[in-house]
Amino acid sequence: MAAPSLLLALSVWLVAGSLTAEATYYRHHRYVPHFYRYREHAANAENQLPEVSNPVAAAPQHVPEVFHPAPEVIPPIPEAFHPVPEVVHPAPEPYRPPTVRRRAPDGFSPVGTVRVFYGVMFDAGSTGTRIHIYRFVQKDPIELPVLDNELYHAVKPGLSAYKDNPEEGGNSVRQLLKIAKKTVPEEEWRRTPVILKATAGLRLLPEDKADTLLKEVRGVFDESPFFVPNNSVTIMNGKNEGVLAWVTVNFLTGHLYSNTRRTVGILDLGGGSTQITFLPKSRKTIQAAPSTYIARMNLFNHTYQLYTHSYLGNGLYAARLATLGALGADGLDWKIFTSSCLPKKFREDVTFGGTTYKVSGIPDGYAGYKLCYYEVMKVVKGIVHQPLEVKGSSVFYAFSYYYDRAVESGLIDRSRGGTVEVRDIKKKAKEVCNKMTKYRAISPFLCMDMTYITCLLKEGFGFKDSTVLQLAKKVNNVETSWALGATFDYFRNLAIE
Numbered sequence: 001m002a003a004p005s006l007l008l009a010l011s012v013w014l015v016a017g018s019l020t021a022e023a024t025y026y027r028h029h030r031y032v033p034h035f036y037r038y039r040e041h042a043a044n045a046e047n048q049l050p051e052v053s054n055p056v057a058a059a060p061q062h063v064p065e066v067f068h069p070a071p072e073v074i075p076p077i078p079e080a081f082h083p084v085p086e087v088v089h090p091a092p093e094p095y096r097p098p099t100v101r102r103r104a105p106d107g108f109s110p111v112g113t114v115r116v117f118y119g120v121m122f123d124a125g126s127t128g129t130r131i132h133i134y135r136f137v138q139k140d141p142i143e144l145p146v147l148d149n150e151l152y153h154a155v156k157p158g159l160s161a162y163k164d165n166p167e168e169g170g171n172s173v174r175q176l177l178k179i180a181k182k183t184v185p186e187e188e189w190r191r192t193p194v195i196l197k198a199t200a201g202l203r204l205l206p207e208d209k210a211d212t213l214l215k216e217v218r219g220v221f222d223e224s225p226f227f228v229p230n231n232s233v234t235i236m237n238g239k240n241e242g243v244l245a246w247v248t249v250n251f252l253t254g255h256l257y258s259n260t261r262r263t264v265g266i267l268d269l270g271g272g273s274t275q276i277t278f279l280p281k282s283r284k285t286i287q288a289a290p291s292t293y294i295a296r297m298n299l300f301n302h303t304y305q306l307y308t309h310s311y312l313g314n315g316l317y318a319a320r321l322a323t324l325g326a327l328g329a330d331g332l333d334w335k336i337f338t339s340s341c342l343p344k345k346f347r348e349d350v351t352f353g354g355t356t357y358k359v360s361g362i363p364d365g366y367a368g369y370k371l372c373y374y375e376v377m378k379v380v381k382g383i384v385h386q387p388l389e390v391k392g393s394s395v396f397y398a399f400s401y402y403y404d405r406a407v408e409s410g411l412i413d414r415s416r417g418g419t420v421e422v423r424d425i426k427k428k429a430k431e432v433c434n435k436m437t438k439y440r441a442i443s444p445f446l447c448m449d450m451t452y453i454t455c456l457l458k459e460g461f462g463f464k465d466s467t468v469l470q471l472a473k474k475v476n477n478v479e480t481s482w483a484l485g486a487t488f489d490y491f492r493n494l495a496i497e
Contacts, residue, residue, distance in 0.1 A: 114139050116148075118184045118192040119487040120226065122173065124217075126201030126271035126353065127317060130154040131176040132483040133183045145491075150478050151183050158271070159217070160201035161354045163209040170216040177224050189225040196221070197236040197486060200272025200315055204353055210235060229490070236486075238310020242268065242275035243295050243496055244485030246306060249397045251484065252475035256300065265396040267461075267469070268481075269453070271317040271352070276387075276461060277308035278394060285388045293385065298495045307387050314379065314460075316401040317352050319452050320445060322379045326357045338362050341372035341448035343436045348444070369433035369451060376452045377459060384460030391464055398469045399480040405449050406471050408442050417472040423465035426454045 115138040123130040131153050138145035155172050162169030173196065184192050196217055202210040218233045246266045250256045255263045265278030280286055285307060286294055293309045313322065321327035324337035335358065336347075342361035350357050361367060403417065411428045412418035429450035432439050439446045457463045472480050488494070 115141075115145075116188075117145070118188055119490065120180050120184070120192060120194045121483040121487045122176065122194070122196035123481060123483050124159045124196055124198035124202065126158050126160055126199065126204070126273075126315060128154045128156040128158050129172055129176065130479075130481075130483070131179060132479065132481075132487070133180055134484065134487055147478070147484070150484075151179070152479050153179050157351075158201045158353075159198060159213050160205055160210075161351070162213065163205055163354045166212045166216040169213050170220045173217050173220050177220065177226075180226070181224075184226075186225075190227055192226050193229050193490060194221055194224065194226040194232060195229065195486070195490060196233045197482075198234070199236055199241055200238075200270055200310075200312055200318070201353060202235050203238075203312055204272055204318070236482075238273060238275065238312060239292075239295050239308055240486075240496055241273075241310055241482050242266070242277035242308040243297055243306060243494075244482035244489060245275060245480070246277040246279075246308070247297075247299070247485035247488060247494070248478075248482060249399075249475060249480055251488070252478055252480075253397075261302075264470070265390075265394055266480075267396050267398040267402060269398070269401040269456075270315040271401070272315040273310050273312045273318070274314045274316075274456065275308065275310045277306055278387075278389070278396070279304060280307050280387075280389055281394075282389055288388055290385065293387075296495075296497045307389075309385065311384060314384070314456070316405075316449060316452070319376070319379050319456075320350075320448060321352060321357060323376050323448060323452065324357070324359055326359070332357060336360050338365075339372070339375055339448065340365060340367045341375060341433070341445075341451060343367065343440050343444055346440070346444045367433075367436060367447075369430045369447070372433055372447055372451045373455060376448070376455045379452070380455050380460040384456065386460075386462035390461050390467070395468050395470060397475075397480065398471050399473060401449070402453060402469070403471045403473050405446065405453060409439070409446060409450055412471050417470070419468060419470050421465065422454075422457050422463050422467045422469065425450065425457065425469075426465070429454045 117136050117138070119134045119136065121132045121134070123132065131151075133151040135148040135150075136145040137148050153176060155175060159169045159172070162172070177194070180192075180194070181189070198210070198214070202213065205213075214233050214235070218228075221228045221232060245268050246263075247256075249266050250263045253264060261279075263279045265276070268275040286305060289307055293307055295306045295308050297304045297306065313319075313327065318327060321337075323341065324339050326332075326335075326337040329335065329337075332355065337357060338360050340362055342359070344361045344363050344365070344367055347358075347360040350359050403412075406412045406418075406420070406425070406428075407414045409428050409432055411420060411424060429447070432450050433447040436444075436447055443449070457467075458465075474480060478484060485494075489496070
């Protein structure tokens with residue numbers, strides 16, 4: 001009977017050793033992931049990884065030592081507007097968060113408790129109105145809150161389309177507020193700010209019509225159960241639009257936390273306007289730029305001096321009309337606006353900003369990339385300022401219609417986005433324009449749009465063929481727009497000048 005007892009004891013010993021080895025293997029890879037080996041970490045950072053008990057401690061003392069190295073003790077990465085816990089941003093040096101200069105709604109961050117709060121930002125653009133509902137978590141009142149998630153929804157057309165029917169414009173906002181009521185818990189409604197900022201669509205309208213629309217939206221907000229701050233419904237100036245989009249992208253990519261202070265530029269192409277914003281590396285860029293193209297902003301105890309400008313009338317839809325000679329034209333009831341950028345047999349009524357235009361290809365004429373390029377050149381050449389540094393090696397994130405048209409033309413994949421060079425966009429524009437029949441089913445304006453984007457980048461901003469653009473709709477599951485930056489500005493006051 002001694003032999004079976006010995007065999008049983010040996011089996012238990014082997015099984016216990018195997019389980020301990022597996023537990024140690026999990027712990028080793030759970031706490032020392034690949035990316036930690038290349039990151040810097042702040043000494044006083046709060047632990048962001050969930051606590052996991054040490055499996056080895058539960059093992060019997062007589063079990064042999066497992067040959068897995070003990071994990072190195074590494075300070076964790078701080079949470080600071082982190083969109084998804086699985087993604088790690090570069091760690092910042094220790095800093096004191098900026099003072100909140102604006103009084104937040106009651107209950108914003110009670111001391112000693114975990115505070116969950118929300119922000120609702122409306123982006124009233126020229127082609128649609130979008131709602132961004134952000135959920136934040138703040139574990140410590142002296143730390144920056146963490147961006148937990150975002151809910152995004154959009155309706156078309158934009159507010160400017162209701163210039164002669166403001167009540168319907170208000171209804172489009174009311175429709176989106178219903179989504180906010182379903183998303184934000186009822187007990188948080190009175191503490192959740194709702195803000196609407198309109199962009200180029202309303203900037204292009206006569207002042208009286210724009211004011212009537214804004215007044216209607218303010219009435220809709222006042223009816224809602226949410227917190228309505230002062231100046232909650234406004235037209236945002238183009239400078240802030242570019243700066244806040246830059247904040248959003250560099251926030252989500254982690255560049256604002258990098259010790260090197262390296263950042264990425266942004267290119268935003270809307271329906272009515274387009275923006276370029278970047279942090280200049282050279283003093284000459286700032287000195288050579290018009291004074292109105294430079295903005296100062298305070299963030300994380302740093303003052304950033306940005307090159308930024310918004311070109312009203314150079315958004316994609318406004319540029320289409322300008323190329324056709326229709327923007328600001330009269331006699332719209334009988335005039336037909338033609339272009340060699342359109343298929344020869346194409347003819348259609350196009351509505352933008354509540355106004356309808358008759359547009360057509362040239363039935364008996366020529367069409368193609370070269371002729372189209374000459375047409376769109378007049379919308380760009382001499383109008384867009386060329387900053388010195390864009391001819392260098394800076395990386396730019398391009399989104400909105402840059403991204404949409406790259407997807408539609410097959411230049412990038414919709415689900416992943418992608419990195420392209422300016423020369424890739426030019427090559428695809430030539431292909432689309434020389435095969436208009438093939439691409440007409442996708443969009444009869446695709447040749448015009450891709451050619452305009454090419455011309456805007458090369459002849460307008462002055463980018464080289466080798467300039468790298470990162471085309472993206474989202475960064476870490478958050479929309480690449482100015483909306484997050486604007487929400488952050490509301491809670492923290494970035495003091496943009």
